[in-house]
Amino acid sequence: MEFDLAFIWAGLIAFAVLTYVILDGFDLGLGILFPFAKSHAERDLMMNSVAPVWDGNETWLVLGGGGLFAVFPLAYAVVMPALYMPIMVMLLALVFRGVSFEYRWRAQKLKWVWDLAFSGGSLVAALCQGIALGALVQGIKIEDRAYAGGWFDWLSPFSLLCGLAVAVGYALLGACWLIMKTEGGICDHMRRLARPLAVATLALIGVVSLWTPFLDPVYFSRWFNLPGSLWSFCVPALMAALVWLLFSGLRGGADRQPFFAALGIFVTCFIGLGISFYPMMVPPSLSIWAAAAPDKSLSFTLVGALVLLPLILSYTAYAYWVFRGKMDPNEGYH
């Protein structure tokens, strides 16, 4: 039996990136909302709500990068130089944000520095991820197996808009996460913040979605010719349902519904992106099969991934299950 290993791996990489967005999105969003907290105690509580999970979440980013290197080395070799600045800045922002989880509790006079590092690092990392996504969607120029553009090609109104959309969207996820995890003042506060964030997220998604088909005629034809046009009906319909769930959850005082509806919106956007991209790995010209490593590399790596990924996923799911429910502000996790 013949397996299309490149296709399987494209699916696995897409899955790793989506898992990263789902897991780390709310985590970064919470950092973006850090300055809006009303007291030190609220900030402690916000940070503690993700302290046990954040680095497990971020490891998916390493897995995405490492996995891309292993199975699509050409795509990795083209995308990294093309997105040089946003990637470098994102990494530095994540360094600041990551260490502040440990340092914040050990510093006394300098505590405000690590508060700032946490929220600033989260915001900058979110913006850079959005900008990198936008730059990828608008296409990367390749000649002779190498990036052939300039080092500011990533900067465009479209990529900046994507950066803003991702940052606002992450903030929405962060607010919804806190609605689910907290009680009392901070929960009500987040509920009040979530409404305008949801409106802004949806407006930005709308603009990006309408803009994308006009960036490249290929995108246009994927969405507006059969069979793609079937999707152009389904995806917005799914989106409308999720939006209704989000707002009714926020209005009706539900704890979990807003968070899962917001996650659903992110997943739907990701599916939309997949429809635009397929069968390209790096638009406009590098396909999944052209970017893939030889089958020997793909199969060797697949063995490890098939053994370890289910273990990691089930452990993660179990940990979140154990961790479910509201936090007790007095107990903390230490």
Added chain:
Amino acid sequence: MLDGISAETLARVQFAFTVSFHIIFPAFSIGLASFLAVLNALWLRTRDTTYLTLFNYWKKIFAVAFGMGVVSGIVMSYQFGTNWSVFSDKAGPVIGPLMAYEVLSAFFLEAGFLGIMLFGRDRVGDKLHMFATGMVAFGTLMSATWILSVNSWMQTPAGYSIAANGQFIPEDWWQIVFNPSFPYRLVHMVLAAFLTTAFVVGAVGALHLLRDRDDREARRMFSMAMWMALIVTPIQIFAGDAHGLNTLEHQPVKVMAMEGHYDSHPEGAPLILFGIPNPAEKRVDYALEIPKLSSLILKHDLNAPLDGLDTVPDTEEPPVPIVFFSFRVMVGLGFAMLAVGLWSGVARLRGRLYTAPWLHRACLLMGPTGFIAVLAGWITTEVGRQPYTVYGLLRTSDSLAPVAAPAVATSLIAFVVVYFFVFGAGTAYILAMMNKRPATPRLGLRDAPVRAAGLVPPGKLDALSPKTPN
């Protein structure tokens, strides 16, 4: 400030800087994870609370060092693509999968066991906690194995073919993973990590002994560290010698640079103890040499001929002074470690291990030498294999990404500033913890959630316990 320097030089400086910073943390955490496993096992076996106190003391230091290792490691996994994309494209099919395995094993260790090791003792029971602690140690060794396999393949490539598009294609994974220099490099590096940790532990023990020679925990850790220094240092010197002979077989030019042999010696080569390499004149100035000793060490024959750098074209020659000096730093520190180990052995025999302030002062001074030796060793092997990234097959200058010098310069400056600030602060916090006695009840400056990667919140860990009655 960095005008007029090529993108290649800047990219090399950037990689050297980020990887040098990164290696410090694994070099410490590989050894420390094993030390923690030993401490925990001894506590369970003897029920002597000294071991428990030491375990709790070092695990907090481990958590901070491990956190810094994780964030500096994220940067490394992207450096290959941003600055060395041609290398990534060509070597990716071979080394990419090995690095993916490194990430997966590190990931599995992180997600699964670190949280339990750090917080779980009271909640999961001794057996599961011991298992988790052992798995953390095993995981750090697995990570080291995979990443050293990658590095060794770049030094002594095997089991590959080259495709029409210039990519290295894997032919035999067994040969790739167990390439000729891998076993030597793995042993040498793991022993180096153990020694690095031993000398840090020894220095902390010595510090507290100088303050109070009756401090129980300080005595215990100092004694354990000195056993390591006494036993492991000679083994390491032996392993290093074997690694050197392996290098002579596969990368003779590197050995020529390490020895400072600009000229061939058909009748036995001298060992240059010290000197100043003069690359312009192709000789070593002010050389202090012992005749024929180099031939004896490398060929086990006083009169064995040894080729010098005059037998290779200049374009194949690594930067000799860097390799020459860094090698001597590493070897010199290795012998200093041996001296300290022997000194401690004598003091122990005379029953004065805990009452020898000069030994304690020497150990305090030796605390950071493991890190310096590890860095010097890596500089020797990495600079010594220049001008290649994949030895003999892919030149460093042909590996570079199409990035402009200003972009690399800007990011380099950003990395330098951020790393010194961030990791400087982390090091300061670690030193502050080491400055307190192991028996200090609250080691963190405030009551902190010392945790790194535990997916399970410690408050809920009892759900994992098989003993929980519910």
